[in-house]
Amino acid sequence: SLLANVGHCKIGKRIKIHADMALSESCRRYHPSTMPHYKLIYFDARGRAEVTRQLFLLAGQEFEDVRLSKSEWPQHKSEMPFGQLPVLEVDGKQLAQSHAIARYVARQFGHAGKTPFDEALVDSIADQYKDFDTEVWPFFAVLLGFEKGDLEVQLEKTFAPARDKLFTFLTKFLERNGSGYLVGDSLTWADLLLAELDTYSEKIPALYEGFPEMRAHAGKVRSDPILKKWIECRPSSQF
The missing domain is CATH 3.40.30.10 (Glutaredoxin)
Structure with missing residues (x-):
């Protein structure tokens, strides 16, 4: 090894x-x-x-x-x-x-969350993200070259509506919580799940358009010294 x-x-x-x-x-x-x-x-x-x-x-x-x-x-x-x-x-x-x-x-x-209820909230966000992931797959299939299609059409008809729905929900979580994290006062795996979307920001310049809170959230999560170093030198891959 x-x-x-x-x-x-x-x-x-x-x-x-x-x-x-x-x-x-x-x-x-x-x-x-x-x-x-x-x-x-x-x-x-x-x-x-x-x-x-x-x-x-x-x-x-x-x-x-x-x-x-x-x-x-x-x-x-x-x-x-x-x-x-x-x-x-x-x-x-x-x-x-x-x-x-x-x-x-x-x-x-x-x-995972500091209390049983916080754990359930984290799980609920992860489940909602899974729904989003399913909804936007036709867009990513074209973006990553797995399928042929019009990327701009998929961006407008598939990705943007699903992004708007998810980010609207999660912006409310951030506003209610007030810590910069989605749940509680420390980082959970739900934060990591959402912040990993930032990897596509170069390919999707409008990723955070209209959602500055989500951009700030990703920046907060990925500024962790350990994560920052890992992101800088992790193996390069398409997805």
Whole structure:
């Protein structure tokens, strides 16, 4: 295995990533002395595994970041619980579905919400984001070259209405909460999920048009020193 960390970002297809940083006070409560071995399996992309990667980095928790190529995937597909990725292995036990994985890791390291009600609010935002993700897929399929089509038409008819709906809802969360985060007074995995959209801001210049609060939210989340360093040197990928 190649070794990578947010300080050096030596990247390979099958790597161990660790953050050489002290755990925050909020994380220590969720960080037992003997930690399991974590292996995150996904494609060589940010995609549906990126939030979980960021959660591990924020916690200072070493994990194995296995990135399968398209040619490697068919031989491993039958090994996965639902025949899809991502999959998280915890001491060899498999957990599938991206939101279930992110929620589990967030709970382990204190980024799921500080109260049961806050956890439910975070989950509700993640579920709403999943609806958005489904709605905008026709646009991203064209943007990323998976399908042919008129990108401007998809932007206007598919992406913009879904973006407006989601961002209007979440702006209200930010205004009511008042901390700069979507829920509570600290970062949760819902914040990471939404802020990762900022990756597309160069390809979608109007991403935050009419929603300055969402732009500020992404800036706040991505200004975290650990995340900032990771974003600067993480493996480049189309999505």
